[in-house]
Amino acid sequence: MLIPNMNYSHLKTSYLFYNIAQRTKAYLAEHPDKKLLRLGIGDVSLPLCDAVIKGLHQAAEDQADASTFNGYMPECGAPFLRTAVAEHYRGRGVQVADDEVFISSGASDELGDILDLFDRSNRSLIIEPAYPAYVDANVMAGREIVHVPSSLDNGFLPLPDENTAAELIYICSPNNPTGAVFDREKLKAWVDFANAGGSVILFDAAYEAFIEDESLPRSIFEIEGARTCAIEICSLSKTAGFTGTRLGYTVIPHELERCGMKLNDMWVRNRTTKTNGVSYIIQRAACEVFTPEGQRQIHENINIYKNNAKTIMKALDAAGIEYTGGKNAPYIWLRCPGGMGSWEFFDKLLNEMQIVGTPGEGFGRCGEGFFRFSTFGSPEDTEEAARRLAKL
Numbered sequence: 001m002l003i004p005n006m007n008y009s010h011l012k013t014s015y016l017f018y019n020i021a022q023r024t025k026a027y028l029a030e031h032p033d034k035k036l037l038r039l040g041i042g043d044v045s046l047p048l049c050d051a052v053i054k055g056l057h058q059a060a061e062d063q064a065d066a067s068t069f070n071g072y073m074p075e076c077g078a079p080f081l082r083t084a085v086a087e088h089y090r091g092r093g094v095q096v097a098d099d100e101v102f103i104s105s106g107a108s109d110e111l112g113d114i115l116d117l118f119d120r121s122n123r124s125l126i127i128e129p130a131y132p133a134y135v136d137a138n139v140m141a142g143r144e145i146v147h148v149p150s151s152l153d154n155g156f157l158p159l160p161d162e163n164t165a166a167e168l169i170y171i172c173s174p175n176n177p178t179g180a181v182f183d184r185e186k187l188k189a190w191v192d193f194a195n196a197g198g199s200v201i202l203f204d205a206a207y208e209a210f211i212e213d214e215s216l217p218r219s220i221f222e223i224e225g226a227r228t229c230a231i232e233i234c235s236l237s238k239t240a241g242f243t244g245t246r247l248g249y250t251v252i253p254h255e256l257e258r259c260g261m262k263l264n265d266m267w268v269r270n271r272t273t274k275t276n277g278v279s280y281i282i283q284r285a286a287c288e289v290f291t292p293e294g295q296r297q298i299h300e301n302i303n304i305y306k307n308n309a310k311t312i313m314k315a316l317d318a319a320g321i322e323y324t325g326g327k328n329a330p331y332i333w334l335r336c337p338g339g340m341g342s343w344e345f346f347d348k349l350l351n352e353m354q355i356v357g358t359p360g361e362g363f364g365r366c367g368e369g370f371f372r373f374s375t376f377g378s379p380e381d382t383e384e385a386a387r388r389l390a391k392l
């Protein structure tokens with residue numbers, strides 16, 4: 001008899017963002033005349049920048065001519081894009097070789113797939129509140145999860161101590177959902193811990209482009225010692241509006257070895273078996289993000305989201321609500337007013353103000369009593385939401 005993966009029975013019935021989408025759909029079905037202000041899932045609202053659109057058109061033309069046509073792409077990424085990403089790092093003073101960069105179809109896909117590199121007996125340490133896909137991917141794989149709760153007391157940036165024990169460590173900085181960012185000293189504490197015990201850090205840098213404070217690290221490879229203990233997973237979803245276009249990249253240093261196995265070589269072996277690469281058209285367009293003009297244009301969009309953050313923060317300040325994030329990250333993490341539970345606050349905002357946010361409990365038990373706003377909505381919706389929030 002076939003036995004399905006019984007680990008699925010340990011998952012929550014539905015994925016957080018799917019659950020929210022279902023609830024909002026049900027609300028709209030009952031109230032078809034209402035317009036919702038969507039500050040829930042971190043999905044971008046601005047279109048792709050002009051440089052990327054031109055790249056997409058040109059790449060489509062390339063596919064129309066036998067002399068420029070591309071069939072299967074190299075599994076680990078097109079050399080032109082691997083070089084563009086590596087040069088982008090090197091331009092910021094972070095030494096990354098072209099063949100340490102792997103092109104992926106997005107950070108969330110990669111965060112699940114990369115677990116193939118690690119034995120099931122490894123424990124995964126997840127700092128909570130956390131992006132729920134970390135937990136779900138590990139539950140599906142049947143791995144033991146070490147939940148490390150964080151709070152306002154440690155600025156949502158816990159450090160390892162003598163009781164910390166895990167082989168895989170997830171760090172998301174700037175953090176989704178709290179917006180907290182590890183500074184160099186704190187990140188070094190995790191790097192030293194990983195090197196001392198032989199664990200590996202999976203560093204989710206999906207929001208690095210939102211860091212304003214230049215003293216904060218945008219890559220874990222800015223930290224001494226990281227090349228022997230870390231994998232960095234990054235994405236153009238939030239940086240360049242690729243949520244629907246799909247493209248990410250992963251950096252695995254050649255020095256990263258465990259039990260005589262080089263993780264970079266293992267990932268080449270994995271990708272060459274399990275993928276046929278990301279589409280030529282998308283990779284060619286993604287290259288435009290790393291040109292000076294592409295960088296200028298994506299930062300114009302990022303600044304619009306940053307203005308959204310200011311608009312929400314002003315409303316929360318006026319309402320006397322405590323929050324973190326918003327400055328170096330596109331999320332604002334607030335304490336629910338009046339001691340409300342996070343799903344209770346979700347219902348209140350939806351029913352009374354037609355605002356959709358994300359309940360903190362969805363990011364782990366210690367997120368109960370908190371709530372997250374995304375700043376990726378349209379400026380018009382964000383301003384209207386802020387006006388309504390001020391009434392809180």
Ligand code: MLT
Binds near residue numbers: 176
């Ligand atoms: C979020 O809202 O946390 C993210 O948009 C989800 C994602 O990137 O998959």
